Each structure stands twice: as C-alpha cells, then as structure tokens.
Amino acid sequence: MDITSARTFLEVVKTGSFAAAAANLHVTQTAIGARIRVLEQELGRPLFVRNKLGTQLTAAGQKFHCFAISLVRLSEQAVRSIALPHEQEAVISIGTELSISDPLVPLWLVWMRRTYPQFALSVRVDTAERLIDQVQEGLLDAAILYGAPRKIGLIAELIFEEKLVLAEAKGSTQSAASHETVRIDWGEEFSDAFHAAFPAAPPSSVAVSYGPLALEYILAVGGRGYFRRGFIKPYLKDGLLTLVPNSPEFSYSAYVIHSARADENIIVHVREGLRASSAGMAD
Structure with a gap:
C-alpha cells in the first residue's frame, strides 16, 4: 500500500475536505481524489462520503484510520532508523510549544545525550494543535504541552507544576510604561482567570505572545507582567525583577502527551529524561 496515499487519507480526515487537503499538501484536488480512489480500490470499500457538510468517513474509513496512522508511523520510523549511524539504535522525536521549550528542552537534550547516547534525538517546535496532530499521526513520539488535551487515544502525564507570577522591573522610571x-x-484558561482576578484592569497597550520577548521589553522600559516563576528565577535573584506583593498566582502545569499505541520502550526514556530535567529546573 502506498504511503503517500495513506498520508493523503490522513490529511483529508484532519482537514475535512479534499480541497483543504490539496492546499496543505501542495497538490491539485484532482491528485487528492486519485490517491483516495486508489486506496478505495485496494480496500474494496468507499472511505469517504462527500456532501454539503463536508467530507466524512464511512464505517470502512473509520476502521482504516488507525491503520493509516500506523503505516505512516512505521514509514517515518523506517526512514529515520535506516539513516542512523551504526552505533545508534533509534530516533526519539519530540515536539514542544515555544513557550515551554526554554529551559526544559535544552536540559532534556543534554540529559538524554549523556545518559542514552545510543538514541538519536529530534525536537520540533510548533503550536499545540499541530503537535497534537503529529503525535496522533505517529510523526512524533511525544509532545510537551501546557495543559492536558482531552483526546481519544492520547495519554497525558504531568511533568511539573508551574506557577505564573506577577513580576515587575525593579527600579523602573516614572514613565507611563513603567506601571x-x-x-x-x-492561553485561554489564563486569560479567563486573569480577567476574573482583575475585572477592572484597563486594556494593555502592549500584547506579546512570547514570554521571553515580553521580558526583554519590560527590562528595557519598565512595567510588569505574568511570567513562569522558574523562568524568571535568575532575574529575581539578580535583582532585575521583583514580585508584585499580594498579587494572585495562576497554575500553569506542563504535560507530556503520547499516543496510547506509542512504543513504551521509547516513552519510558522520554518520561525519565523530562522528569530529571524538570528537577534540574528547580535546583
């Protein structure tokens, strides 16, 4: 069975239409239809029903879905494994959100390299939604996310519990920006909790989607913001930041997610490394 056709099938399932799958895979809609027809001929059953509501799986398509994921996973693993140097056993591939990557992922890479040099390592930074898709499709062994997604077939394990704390630049000037x-x-959960805690807070004139960038701005011009306690610990110690007294703290826990069908021999090493690395963050 053609791996390209299996990937195409999964893309149609994910996007819900042949047109969207064609756009994502950079091919024509005709090519998508041809690949799906080949699959249906091989399997002897229609895989999709196309109507005004979009493209939906048939009963046969639903059964084939898990096999398509396995086919793609095995193909990816085979390509990676065959390309490895002879002294390495396998590739461990993880994904991470940008906001959680520093310092956890660098610590994990160093720990894994020192502890299990027989494994090649691959790290991908992406959005939570895309990482979840890649774990489900078998393209990643695991992903590190803030928040535990509730998805059938996925297992979420707590790695560490983090707090978001309100900190401000110490010794700020008296400019408007400094206050x-x-x-x-x-994320949405924090946004809801923040507005519940500060219902009268005026809209901010500066909004940033990446914590380290916001920190650089605050250190340069003054101001305050919510940051991961572990991330700003060195800045608090050096006196560059100070915690705002009596301000509420918000939970922001990190999880490793993996498929229920993932290779446990791989997951056990991922889990061990992440827990060791998170312990290192607390030191």
Missing part, C-alpha cells in the same frame, strides 16, 4: 501590565498570551 503598565504587559499582556502575555498564556
């Missing part, structure tokens, strides 16, 4: 709270995007 402003920079809005940092920590």
Whole structure:
C-alpha cells in the first residue's frame, strides 16, 4: 500500500475536505481524489462520503484510520532508523510549544545525550494543535504541552507544576510604561482567570505572545507582567525583577502527551529524561 496515499487519507480526515487537503499538501484536488480512489480500490470499500457538510468517513474509513496512522508511523520510523549511524539504535522525536521549550528542552537534550547516547534525538517546535496532530499521526513520539488535551487515544502525564507570577522591573522610571501590565498570551484558561482576578484592569497597550520577548521589553522600559516563576528565577535573584506583593498566582502545569499505541520502550526514556530535567529546573 502506498504511503503517500495513506498520508493523503490522513490529511483529508484532519482537514475535512479534499480541497483543504490539496492546499496543505501542495497538490491539485484532482491528485487528492486519485490517491483516495486508489486506496478505495485496494480496500474494496468507499472511505469517504462527500456532501454539503463536508467530507466524512464511512464505517470502512473509520476502521482504516488507525491503520493509516500506523503505516505512516512505521514509514517515518523506517526512514529515520535506516539513516542512523551504526552505533545508534533509534530516533526519539519530540515536539514542544515555544513557550515551554526554554529551559526544559535544552536540559532534556543534554540529559538524554549523556545518559542514552545510543538514541538519536529530534525536537520540533510548533503550536499545540499541530503537535497534537503529529503525535496522533505517529510523526512524533511525544509532545510537551501546557495543559492536558482531552483526546481519544492520547495519554497525558504531568511533568511539573508551574506557577505564573506577577513580576515587575525593579527600579523602573516614572514613565507611563513603567506601571503598565504587559499582556502575555498564556492561553485561554489564563486569560479567563486573569480577567476574573482583575475585572477592572484597563486594556494593555502592549500584547506579546512570547514570554521571553515580553521580558526583554519590560527590562528595557519598565512595567510588569505574568511570567513562569522558574523562568524568571535568575532575574529575581539578580535583582532585575521583583514580585508584585499580594498579587494572585495562576497554575500553569506542563504535560507530556503520547499516543496510547506509542512504543513504551521509547516513552519510558522520554518520561525519565523530562522528569530529571524538570528537577534540574528547580535546583
């Protein structure tokens, strides 16, 4: 069975239409239809029903879905494994959100390289939604996310519990910027909790989706914002930041997610490395 056709099938399932799958795969819609027809001929059953509601799986398509994921996973693993130097056993591939990558992922890479040099390592930074898709499709062994997604077939394990704390630049000038709270995007759950805690807070004139960038801005011009406690720990120690007294703290826990069908021999090493690395963050 052609791996390209299996990937095409999964893309149609993910996007819900032949047109969207064609756009994502950079091919024509005709090519998508041809690949799906080949699959249907091989399997002897229609895989999709196309109507005004979009493209939906038939009963046969639903059964084939898990096999398509396995086919793609095995193909990816085979390509990676065959290309490895003879002294390495396998590739461990993980994904991470940008906001959680520093310092956890660098610590994990160093720990894994020192502890299990027989494994090649691959790290991909992407959005939570795309990482979840890649774990489900078998393109990643695991992904590190803030928040545990509730998806059938996925297992989420707590890695560490983090707190978001309100910190401000120490010794700020008396400019308007020095008293402003920079809005940092920590997700919908944090946004809801923040507005519940500060219902009268005025809109911020500065909004940043990446914590380290917001921190650079605050250190340069003054102001305050919510940051991961572990991330700003060195800045608090050096006196560059100070915690705002009596301000609420918000939970922001990190999870490793993997498929229920993932290779446990790989996941056990990922889990071990992440827990060791998170312990290193607390030191």
